[in-house]
Amino acid sequence: MKTRCSRWCFLRRRPFSRLIFRLKDLTTMTNPPPPTIRKRAPATVARAKAHMPSASPPAASDDTPAVVADEKSLSTSALAMERLSFTDDADDTSTPGKEEQPEQPPEKLVSDAFVQYLAMVIPKKTAPVRVVAIPGKGRGVLAGNRKYAVGDTLWTETPVVALPFAEDQGSTCSWCFKQPAKLSRCTGCKLVVYCNRECQSADWSLHKHECAHLKSNPRVPTIVRFVSRLLQLKNAGALAWDRVQELASAELSTSEAEAMANALFAARGMVSNGAFLPPAEALHLMSQIQTNGIAIHHLDTMKGKAEALYLATSLVNHRCHEPNAVPIFTGRTLTLKCLRPINEGDEIVINYVEVCAPEWERRRELADNFHFECGCQLCVSERDLAATVIAAGKEVAQNQKRYIPHPVPTNITTMAAYRAAVANPAIDPRQLQDVRRSLVATLMAVENPDWPALESLATDLSTTYVEYLGTTHPVTLFFTLPALKARVYLLPEGPTGMTNDAINEAVFRAAGLRRGYGRWHTSMRMWVASDSDMRQYEVDEAAKSLETYLAWMTRQSRTPDLERKAFERLGK
Numbered sequence: 117m118k119t120r121c122s123r124w125c126f127l128r129r130r131p132f133s134r135l136i137f138r139l140k141d142l143t144t145m146t147n148p149p150p151p152t153i154r155k156r157a158p159a160t161v162a163r164a165k166a167h168m169p170s171a172s173p174p175a176a177s178d179d180t181p182a183v184v185a186d187e188k189s190l191s192t193s194a195l196a197m198e199r200l201s202f203t204d205d206a207d208d209t210s211t212p213g214k215e216e217q218p219e220q221p222p223e224k225l226v227s228d229a230f231v232q233y234l235a236m237v238i239p240k241k242t243a244p245v246r247v248v249a250i251p252g253k254g255r256g257v258l259a260g261n262r263k264y265a266v267g268d269t270l271w272t273e274t275p276v277v278a279l280p281f282a283e284d285q286g287s288t289c290s291w292c293f294k295q296p297a298k299l300s301r302c303t304g305c306k307l308v309v310y311c312n313r314e315c316q317s318a319d320w321s322l323h324k325h326e327c328a329h330l331k332s333n334p335r336v337p338t339i340v341r342f343v344s345r346l347l348q349l350k351n352a353g354a355l356a357w358d359r360v361q362e363l364a365s366a367e368l369s370t371s372e373a374e375a376m377a378n379a380l381f382a383a384r385g386m387v388s389n390g391a392f393l394p395p396a397e398a399l400h401l402m403s404q405i406q407t408n409g410i411a412i413h414h415l416d417t418m419k420g421k422a423e424a425l426y427l428a429t430s431l432v433n434h435r436c437h438e439p440n441a442v443p444i445f446t447g448r449t450l451t452l453k454c455l456r457p458i459n460e461g462d463e464i465v466i467n468y469v470e471v472c473a474p475e476w477e478r479r480r481e482l483a484d485n486f487h488f489e490c491g492c493q494l495c496v497s498e499r500d501l502a503a504t505v506i507a508a509g510k511e512v513a514q515n516q517k518r519y520i521p522h523p524v525p526t527n528i529t530t531m532a533a534y535r536a537a538v539a540n541p542a543i544d545p546r547q548l549q550d551v552r553r554s555l556v557a558t559l560m561a562v563e564n565p566d567w568p569a570l571e572s573l574a575t576d577l578s579t580t581y582v583e584y585l586g587t588t589h590p591v592t593l594f595f596t597l598p599a600l601k602a603r604v605y606l607l608p609e610g611p612t613g614m615t616n617d618a619i620n621e622a623v624f625r626a627a628g629l630r631r632g633y634g635r636w637h638t639s640m641r642m643w644v645a646s647d648s649d650m651r652q653y654e655v656d657e658a659a660k661s662l663e664t665y666l667a668w669m670t671r672q673s674r675t676p677d678l679e680r681k682a683f684e685r686l687g688k
Contacts, residue, residue, distance in 0.1 A: 226247050367403075456586070
C-alpha cells in the first residue's frame with residue numbers, strides 16, 4: 117500500500133496540538149521571489165508516512181548489526197528496476213538443460229548505514245528491532261527478542277531538521293522549541309528567537325546560511341527553510357543526508373509537483389554556494405519531507421510546536437486500533453515509548469490520525485493525507501456498521517446515523533449548546549472532542565471557572581479518550597487533570613452545618629481524589645523524561661488544597677481512624 121501526504125502531522129492540532137503544512141498554501145513564486153504565505157488551515161492528522169524502499173537498495177553486507185533488515189521489497193519501483201536489469205538479449209534466450217542460477221539473496225530494505233543509525237539510537241539494554249516488508253503496508257518495524265512493558269523506551273533520536281511552525285516563530289525557541297516568557301531575537305534577521313546563547317550557538321551552523329535571506333524577506337515559508345537546511349547538510353557531506361535519501365516517498369500529482377517546484381525554487385536561493393539538485397531528485401526530496409514529517413508536541417501543552425524529520429520513527433506504520441507505541445518529545449528529542457505491552461516479533465505501530473474520531477472521518481483523513489485505507493479491527497467493524505446503516509436507508513434508527521458521514525454543529529460555544537449536541541443520538545460522541553477541548557480551555561483560562569461545567573466537560577473528554585486510547589495514554593492523562601482539579605473544588609466547603617456522616621462522606625471523596633492524583637502521577641512519570649519536568653505537575657494547587665482539606669475534615673469528624681477506614685473502603 118503506497119501512501120503519500122501533503123501535510124505535516126502527528127496529533128490533532130485544532131485546539132491543542134498541531135498545525136499541518138499544506139502545499140496549496142504556497143503561492144506561485146517567480147524569479148526572483150519574494151514568496152508569500154497564506155494562513156495555513158488547522159488540520160487533523162498526525163504524521164505522513166509511506167514506508168516504501170528506494171528504487172535501488174544497497175547491496176547486502178555480510179555484517180549483521182544490531183538492527184536487521186530483511187525480506188524482499190514490495191516496491192513497484194524496485195520491481196521495475198529488476199525488469200530493466202534483466203532485459204538483455206542474453207537473458208531473453210534460455211538454453212534447454214541449462215542449470216538454474218542459484219537464488220539471489222533478498223534485497224535489503226535499508227542500507228547498512230541506516231541499520232547502524234538505528235542501532236545507535238536504540239538503548240544498549242534494549243533488544244534489536246527488525247525492518248521487514250509488511251504485506252499491504254510496505255516497510256515496517258518488528259520488536260526484538262524481548263518483551264516490552266508499558267513505558268519502556270524503544271529508541272531515542274534527534275531530528276535531522278526541525279523548525280517552529282510559522283505562526284509560533286516569534287514565541288518559540290528555534291532550537292529547543294520551548295516557550296519561555298523571555299526570548300532573545302537573532303540580531304541578524306531579527307526574526308528567529310532563542311531561549312539563550314546555547315540554543316543560538318547550536319542552531320547557528322544552519323541558520324547562518326538563511327539569516328541574510330530572512331532579513332530581506334521575513335515571509336519565507338517554513339517548508340522553504342526546511343528544504344534549504346537539508347540541502348546545507350548535503351553540501352556539507354553529512355551522513356544524515358544519505359540516510360534521508362532512504363526515506364519513503366510518494367508519487368506526486370501535477371498540482372503537488374508544481375507547488376513543490378515553487379518551494380524548491382525559493383529554497384535554492386537560500387543555499388549559500390548555489391548548489392542544487394536535479395529537478396527529479398529535488399521533487400523526490402520534497403515528497404520525502406511531506407511523507408515523513410512529524411509535528412513536535414510537548415506534554416505541558418499538548419500543542420504542536422514544530423515540524424521535524426526523524427529517521428527511525430519514519431519507518432513506523434499506522435494503526436487506529438490499539439497502537440502500541442507513542443512518541444514523547446522533550447525539547448527537540450523524540451523518545452518512542454511502549455503504550456501497551458509488546459512481545460517479540462510484534463509490529464511497532466503508532467497512530468497518524470485522531471483515533472477519537474468516527475471511522476468515516478479517519479478514513480477521509482488517511483485517504484486525503486496518506487492515500488491508504490486502514491484495515492485494523494476498529495476500522496473494519498465500524499465500516500461494516502456503516503454499510504448496514506446505509507443499506508437500511510430511511511428505516512435506520514437515529515442512534516445509528518452516527519456511523520455515516522454527517523456534519524456536526526460548529527457553533528457550540530456554550531454549555532447549553534453542548535448538552536443539546538450530547539443529547540442528539542445522531543452525533544457520535546467522538547465528534548465532540550474538539551468542542552470539549554475548546555470549552556475546557558476557555559474555562560481553565562478564567563480565575564474562578566464554572567467548576568461543575570468544567571468537571572462535566574473534562575470527564576466526558578477523558579472518558580472518551582480512555583475508551584479509545586486507554587487510561588495511561590499521555591493525551592488521556594493530560595485531560596484527566598482538569599477533571600481531578602474540578603472535583604477538588606466541588607468538595608463541601610466545611611463542616612459547618614454538616615452531620616458527622618456527611619463529614620465522613622466528604623473525607624471518603626477527598627481520599628478517593630488523593631488516590632486518583634497518586635495514580636495520575638504514577639502514570640505520568642512513565643512519559644515525563646526528567647524529575648524537573650515532573651515537578652511542574654507536583655505543584656498543582658488543587659492537589660495541595662486537597663491535602664489540607666483532607667487533614668482538616670478528618671480532624672472535624674468524631675469517627676476514630678476515619679482516614680484508615682476511608683482507604684479500606686476505597687480498597688474494596
